[in-house]
Amino acid sequence: MRIALHHKGIDYDYRPIHLVKDGGEQRKDDYLSLNPKGEVPFFIDGELKLGQSMAILLYIEDRWSERPLFPKNAAEMAKCIQVCEIINSGIQPIQNLAVMHEVKRRYNLNDEEKVDWSRFWIQKGLDALEKVLGPLAGKFCLGNGLTAADLFLVPQVYNGKKFGVNFSGLPLISKINDSCLELESFKLADPSCQPDSP
Amino acid sequence: MRIALHHKGIDYDYRPIHLVKDGGEQRKDDYLSLNPKGEVPFFIDGELKLGQSMAILLYIEDRWSERPLFPKNAAEMAKCIQVCEIINSGIQPIQNLAVMHEVKRRYNLNDEEKVDWSRFWIQKGLDALEKVLGPLAGKFCLGNGLTAADLFLVPQVYNGKKFGVNFSGLPLISKINDSCLELESFKLADPSCQPDSP
Structure with missing residues (x-):
């Protein structure tokens, strides 16, 4: 979401919500009263208070149509949203901090076992995404122009690297990530x- | 997705993909060559082959704008997508069959423990959604007109009931579900x- 705002040159105030400090600021009453789902990102534009990355990105696109x-x-829009969602709904939610925390707590995992859970789902998801991107990708996920799909991909690759995902079978994803960075x-x-x- | 097609009166061919039989038809090579992510629903319209519920619904809306x-x-569109995504990305992916199967396999769970995993995430997600819906809902998720948000809600409530979620603190969600049915x-x-x- 930050990337979209920078890309479109939109001025914004950034209010950090620390996901780990003090058990997670996203779980404090102040934040929960704003966003009961207790997640980031959360976007405020005048009266509109908006959660969920996909909703925020589509709104930003509608409100600031430049770039x-x-x-x-x-049909291209549909494929773009498909790629966004393979990450946003197909990978990210299963490997995020809240799920890692719960899987560790429930099944008495050590930190390496906890990370292995997330690594498994990122690997599985990116392996499938690599195939989906085959007929679509150029320099970026959809041809040679930057789209929202790339904005979802880069943070997921970042997490994948952090958790030890093997990128040797993911040449397209690796190349697109490099182009974005x-x-x-x-x-x-x-x-x-x-x-x-x- | 079936609901959207019926709502708009669109004729379609239905090709069942059995998620359990023979270890899951979605994991067979035939299906994976069409949809490498190995999930349902999957939608074909002429040359366009499309996965991911949100992408399919937005495409159907664009292609068949009636009803x-x-x-x-x-702003209302953004709130609608937010509600869709609280379910589509915030609940469904963490409690689906593939994740249940993996959590059971990895941590040697019995069937009741496996179901408890999914019940926990559905309960947590619907509890938050109930609060988000407070200022939005009427007969349906967004006021008194049916939207895509309701199409995501009903199957999630169906799963919640199957897995023993407690709906006593979810009066709005229960009422909307009844209206839809x-x-x-x-x-x-x-x-x-x-x-x-x-």
Whole structure:
């Protein structure tokens, strides 16, 4: 979401929500009253208070149409959303911090076993995505223009690397990730560049 | 997705993919060559081959605009997608058959422990969704008109009931579910009405 805002040159206030500190700021009453789902990102534009990455990205596209991140053609738009969702709904939710925490707590895992859970789902998801991207990808997920699909891919690759996913069978994904990381909007949105980065 | 097609009166061929029989037809090579992610639903319209529920529903809305399932106003559209995604990305992926199978296999669970995993995530997700719906809901998730959000809600409630979720603190969700089940398009799409129903 940060990447989309940088890409479109939209000014925004960034309010960090630390997911680990003090048991997670996203679980505090203040934040839960705003977003009962207790997750990030969360986006506020005037009266509109919005959770869920896909909803936020589609809203940003509609509200600030310059430098589009979704294709105009209906079939291409559908494929773009498919790729977004393979990550946003097919990978990210099964490997996130809340699920890792719960799997560890329930089944008395050590940290390596906990990480193995997430690594397994990221590997499985990216292996399938690599095949889906075969007929679609160019420099980016959908041909040679940056789309929302790339915005979902890069943070997932970042997590995959952190958790030891094997990228040797993922040449397309690796190449697209490299192409993205050369872009200014991705550099500005990198976790290490945020004001709350440790 | 079946509900959307019935709602809009679109003729379609239904090809059942049995998720349990023979270890799951979605894992067979024939299906994987079509959809490497090995999941349902999958939608074919001419040259377009499309996975991921959200992508399919948005495409159907664009292609067959009669009897709309998404609001026209940008902020309402965003809230609608937020509600869809709380289920589609926030609940469904963590409690589905593939994850249940893996959690059971990895941690040597019995069937009741396996179901408890899914029950936990559905309960947590629906509890949060009930709060999100507070200022939004009428007869349906977003006021008094049926939207895509209801199409995601009903199958998730169906699974919740199957897995023993406690609905006593979920009056809004229960009422919306009842409203939906009175509609012809939901009756026609009920799992028990499909040609492959056991």
